Amino acid sequence: xxxxxxxxxxxxxxxxxxxxxxxxxxxxxxxxxxxxxxxxxxxxxxxxxxxxxxxxxxxxxxxxxxxxxxxxxxxxxxxxxxxxxxxxxxxxxxxxxxxxxxxxxxxxxxxxxxxxxxxxxxxxxxxxxxxxxxx
Amino acid sequence: xxxxxxxxxxxxxxxxxxxxxxxxxxxxxxxxxxxxxxxxxxxxxxxxxxxxxxxxxxxxxxxxxxxxxxxxxxxxxxxxxxxxxxxxxxxxxxxxxxxxxxxxxxxxxxxxxxxxxxxxxxxxxxxxxxxxxxxxxxxxxxxxxxxxx
Numbered sequence: 001x002x003x004x005x006x007x008x009x010x011x012x013x014x015x016x017x018x019x020x021x022x023x024x025x026x027x028x029x030x031x032x033x034x035x036x037x038x039x040x041x042x043x044x045x046x047x048x049x050x051x052x053x054x055x056x057x058x059x060x061x062x063x064x065x066x067x068x069x070x071x072x073x074x075x076x077x078x079x080x081x082x083x084x085x086x087x088x089x090x091x092x093x094x095x096x097x098x099x100x101x102x103x104x105x106x107x108x109x110x111x112x113x114x115x116x117x118x119x120x121x122x123x124x125x126x127x128x129x130x131x132x133x134x135x
Numbered sequence: 136x137x138x139x140x141x142x143x144x145x146x147x148x149x150x151x152x153x154x155x156x157x158x159x160x161x162x163x164x165x166x167x168x169x170x171x172x173x174x175x176x177x178x179x180x181x182x183x184x185x186x187x188x189x190x191x192x193x194x195x196x197x198x199x200x201x202x203x204x205x206x207x208x209x210x211x212x213x214x215x216x217x218x219x220x221x222x223x224x225x226x227x228x229x230x231x232x233x234x235x236x237x238x239x240x241x242x243x244x245x246x247x248x249x250x251x252x253x254x255x256x257x258x259x260x261x262x263x264x265x266x267x268x269x270x271x272x273x274x275x276x277x278x279x280x281x282x283x284x
Contacts, residue, residue: 026220098215
């Protein structure tokens with residue numbers, strides 16, 4: 001699988017750090033595995049709330065990839081909070097969902113999501129993200 | 136010879152799981168990710184998480200369906216969760232039975248849901264047994280290879 005580390009970075013530069021957000025332990029493991037095999041550094045959390053806590057303390061997150069349907073805070077609500085924050089709004093946010101709902105997809109893209117992936121996420125989806133999102 | 140026999144057993148098991156529709160291309164993707172990405176134990180981790188998750192969800196659904204008044208929205212939410220994790224791990228038959236289960240939730244049919252739960256449970260137990268055998272064979276192969284070094 002193509003490595004994302006080589007994209008636009010210097011040799012020896014640290015791997016891009018991706019924050020993965022999903023309330024499903026299975027999906028967290030799968031998306032983390034796919035991202036790590038593309039040479040991303042990954043932190044996986046189980047809620048939007050934990051994601052915001054981490055974003056407040058970790059300055060070098062290159063991308064957020066989040067599930068849409070989560071209890072308490074949906075991926076869309078997390079996206080909105082990120083884009084409303086002056087310190088976080090430049091971080092690309094990718095939404096994942098198991099349901100192909102055009103209105104939902106459009107709503108996320110209009111709110112500033114970089115991409116919308118249908119689950120189950122494939123390694124080829126992540127390769128596509130590398131070239132589009134991490135420039 | 137022992138190592139080769141174990142590998143043959145594992146290969147035959149995996150072939151039968153695919154040919155019977157127990158697992159699909161997504162499971163194959165996870166295997167490739169492990170083999171090509173150099174992440175040993177990845178499939179075991181995901182499979183174990185799925186089995187624990189599915190067992191919990193099935194128990195939750197069973198409890199909900201025992202209530203005098205069934206909250207079909209809650210049942211549907213759990214079935215949706217199970218369908219999602221099944222799809223992520225490549226558990227094709229479980230995924231398909233969840234899709235049928237959701238129909239009964241939408242129809243608010245307790246009998247239909249109970250029948251669907253029995254089918255999902257059986258499909259899950261069948262798959263879990265195969266996954267457990269797969270993981271045991273992988274461990275035996277690793278132990279054999281380690282001895283040969």
